[in-house]
Structure formats: structure tokens, C-alpha cells
Amino acid sequence: MKRFLIALLSITLLAPNLHAAEKREPVPQYVVAVSPTPVLNTPDFRSTFSGAIKLDPCLGVRPIEFVALAGTLFFVQEALEKDGIAVYRVSSSDYPYPAKNGLFVDARFVRKWGGGPLAERKRHLPELPEIQRRLLAAVGKPYVWGGNVKDGVPLLRKLYPEGESLPGVDCSGLLYEATDGFTPRNTSSLVSFGEAVPVAGLSAEEVAGMLKPLDLLVWNGHVMMVLDRDSVIESRMGCGGRSGVMLTPIKDALRELMKSRKPVQRYPEGGAAARSFVVRRWLSS
Secondary structure (H helix, E strand, C coil): CHHHHHHHHHHHHHHHHHHHHHHCCCCCCEEEECCCEEEECCCCHHHHCCCCCCCCHHHCCCCEEEEECCCCEEEEEEEEEECCEEEEEEECCCCCCCCCCCEEEEHHHEEECCCCCCCCCCCCCCCHHHHHHHHHHCCCCCECCCCEECCCCHHHHHHCCCCCCCCEECHHHHHHHHCCCCCCCCHHHHCCCCEECCCCCCCHHHHHHHCCCCCEEEECCEEEEECCCCEEEEEECCCCCCCEEEEEEHHHHHHHHCCCCEECCCCCCHHHHHHEEEEEECCCC
16 A cells, blocks of 8 residues: 555656656757847857857857848757757758857747748849948948848847847858848858959959959958949958958959969969969859
């Protein structure tokens, strides 16, 4: 009789936990961004956006990989919890770049895929004048490593009011936002994006004469965009110098660039890459 009562008591005590386990929703296989969504290379969202640390790329504090645009589809690899925040380890075709610890999103920025055939985010390229207008609208915005929403992420301000809402863009993020995420997010892809402009061996003046709006002056690490016949636009990290989104006359930018790098037809591998840049034309005239 005593054993029976002990067993009955054990079942009674365990029942609520078993019931809770039954109610727990399964981890979704796919989720979609419902708003601009920071994608980190760490699951530690609370520390990243607590305000206790400054996200300073010049000091190597670089947890942000990029900001996924609304509609971005993620494959969920793992669900976890970090400091009371539900986090998903994810992958996405919008960002096919390796990260040592993986890619992570705060689960409050996404929703479960609603069923039906899976669909990637629709990529609609704006017309040239609209892209130019958007690029110009970013002039004066700060450089933000991993940033590609110049005015910041609204939901970050709500969920992490003491932290940074990422108002600013990095070099490829400037182009990514202006093209509605049509262009690749990293310079490692931009060096082979579109078609090569034959600039190898030319002078700065000769290169300038070949450029068209939205041509890219790019190497693995930075990109400048030709805004029009007169200027290039870039978001410069500027550790110890000028920083943020700025305009520079084309010839001035080329002369400065060619003090340390030479124009080549195809972006090289190995040590030569540190001394080279390419011009890529991706927008049809």
C-alpha cells in the first residue's frame, strides 16, 4: 500500500511537466523574417544589444553578419535559449557565407513558414534613378559593420532599447539596401558579380573614362559604387580617419586607390589580391 501511494504521488507530481512537454510546439523547419532581422555569428543577443559593449569593427567587435530583409527565408538547424531569449541557428541562401559558430536569429523577428511551396524572398531590382536616389539618401550615415538598413532596425529599438539599433551601413550593405537585396551581400561575391570591365594596365584617367553609373570598384574587403559621371559613393570604415557614407570625385578616388592597388581584369588569388581591384559592370544600360 505504501509503495502504491508513493508511485501515485510521483505520477501526480510529474503530470504537469509531462503535460507541458506535450504542449511545447515543435521546432519549425523553416521560418521567414517578418521585418528587418539582424543575423549574428553568436547566439548571445542580449550581450550584443545590451548597451554594455560598443559594436566597434575597428576593435574587432563584429557580431553582426548582416540584416536580413523582410521575407527572407531561413532553414532552422537548431533551436536554443540564451539568457532567456529563444534563438534559432539558421542558414539562408540570402547569405551563403561561412561563419565559424554559425548564423543566429532572435526568434521574435521571424515566424514559422505558413505551409505550401517554399518561396525565397522576391528580388525586384529598382530602376537606376531610384537606386541612385537611395544611395544619395545614405550620405552622412555612419559605417556599421553588418549594417544594411541606414535608418536602423525598428524592432531592435523595441526589444533592446538600451542597445544599438544598427542605424548605418557597411560598404556592401549600402548597395544591398539600395537594390532591395538584389546584389550579393559580401565583397567576396561582388568581385565576380556581373561582367568585367577591361581596365587592366590603364591609368586613373583612362579607367574613369570607361566607367558607367553603378559600376563597382571592388576587391575582397571593400567596394565603391560609381554614382554618376562625376562621383563614387562608399561607406568607409575609416578607423582613425574619415568614416561613414561619403561621395568622392571619380578621378580623385581612383588616384588615391591606385597608390596601393592596380586595376586588373580578373580578381586574383593569393598575395596579388592585396594589390589589386576590379571593375564589375552588373547593371544593363
